[in-house]
Amino acid sequence: MKSSKLKAGALLLASALIMQGCGEAPVTLTEQEEAVIVNYSAHVVAKYNRRQPDGLCYVSPEKLQEEEQETETETESETAEDTQGGSSKTSGEKHSSDAAAETKSMAEALGLSGVSVNYNGSEYKDSYVQPGTYALDATAGKKFLVLNFTITNTGDSDAAIDVLDKQPTIRLQMGDSTKVTAKTTILLNDLSTYQDTIPAGGSSDVVLLFEVPEDNGETGQLQLEVQADGSDAVVNL
Numbered sequence: 001m002k003s004s005k006l007k008a009g010a011l012l013l014a015s016a017l018i019m020q021g022c023g024e025a026p027v028t029l030t031e032q033e034e035a036v037i038v039n040y041s042a043h044v045v046a047k048y049n050r051r052q053p054d055g056l057c058y059v060s061p062e063k064l065q066e067e068e069q070e071t072e073t074e075t076e077s078e079t080a081e082d083t084q085g086g087s088s089k090t091s092g093e094k095h096s097s098d099a100a101a102e103t104k105s106m107a108e109a110l111g112l113s114g115v116s117v118n119y120n121g122s123e124y125k126d127s128y129v130q131p132g133t134y135a136l137d138a139t140a141g142k143k144f145l146v147l148n149f150t151i152t153n154t155g156d157s158d159a160a161i162d163v164l165d166k167q168p169t170i171r172l173q174m175g176d177s178t179k180v181t182a183k184t185t186i187l188l189n190d191l192s193t194y195q196d197t198i199p200a201g202g203s204s205d206v207v208l209l210f211e212v213p214e215d216n217g218e219t220g221q222l223q224l225e226v227q228a229d230g231s232d233a234v235v236n237l
């Protein structure tokens with residue numbers, strides 16, 4: 001009963017956000033758009049409902065404590081190695097957290113088969129608007145770095161794409177130090193929550209949004225760290 005109320009509340013909140021975009025009149029949603037919002041809301045509620053042991057991402061207190069201890073141990077070991085080695089990292093070297101991550105294509109990193117995901121460049125925006133659907137404004141002092149991609153069905157039959165079900169975590173590495181996590185949205189063209197069927201030979205344009213400091217200059221070398229379906233991967237753009 002509580003779970004149903006939580007999901008209903010999340011759905012109402014998502015609907016309210018959509019209807020207030022850019023001060024436009026309420027938008028009538030298609031069945032596909034409603035399904036995306038419902039699925040997204042259900043995932044978020046289950047993920048962050050700490051009182052629900054059966055949630056999709058529920059982690060027991062004991063498990064959290066174990067992970068914290070492991071993290072502390074790894075940090076201490078890395079610090080000791082850096083002190084003994086006395087060497088500094090260059091821009092071409094991977095960070096220690098990426099040592100076990102394999103370099104893959106974006107489609108491989110997300111566990112998608114039968115499609116390609118090609119990078120089409122980046123752009124800075126103060127706000128991102130999906131016409132007739134939703135608008136997002138960057139928080140004060142920040143702006144959006146928008147990464148553009150195209151998903152293409154390379155097979156001979158329709159390809160059902162459900163990235164949301166894989167619950168990916170995508171982080172952007174900019175240059176040598178700046179790292180930021182992709183903003184999760186209910187935009188229909190958000191790659192991290194994308195759900196749709198692409199016909200054979202067809203394609204769909206999607207984006208990833210990252211909030212970066214307003215005074216951020218050139219993007220430099222971009223690299224994505226993708227965690228999906230229990231595996232880690234690095235994607236060079």
